[in-house]
Amino acid sequence: MRLLILGILLRALIAPLVLIGIVVLSFAAALGVSTLVFNRVPPPMTRRTRSPAPMCSSRRRHRHTGWHGPADQSEHPVRRLRPAR
Known part of the structure; x- marks a missing residue:
């Protein structure tokens, strides 16, 4: 009996x-x-690109709203550079 208890404990x-x-x-x-x-x-x-991606110029705004940018996404500086379709 002692060996059984010792085996279970081990x-x-x-x-x-x-x-x-x-x-x-x-x-x-x-x-x-x-x-x-x-x-x-x-x-x-x-492939190397000719120029780096444009930097976001609204860093002050990002501090307050997080990484998502302004509430109105049409104001985003990168989207403003792209031509409208």
Whole structure:
């Protein structure tokens, strides 16, 4: 009877340690695979543009309204540069 209780207690102590070990091992494996991919796979060839994308001139407005810009999207400086269809 004592051996049965001891076995149950040891299983209760060892099971969480095994689970933690599996999580750490899977994280290390994912980190290793991503390192291999980023070091071995070349970046995609992209075409250089003549000029960078226009910067948003309404930075003061973004501080108050978040990243979404003004409430009226027709006021957005980037959309103003595009011709109307």
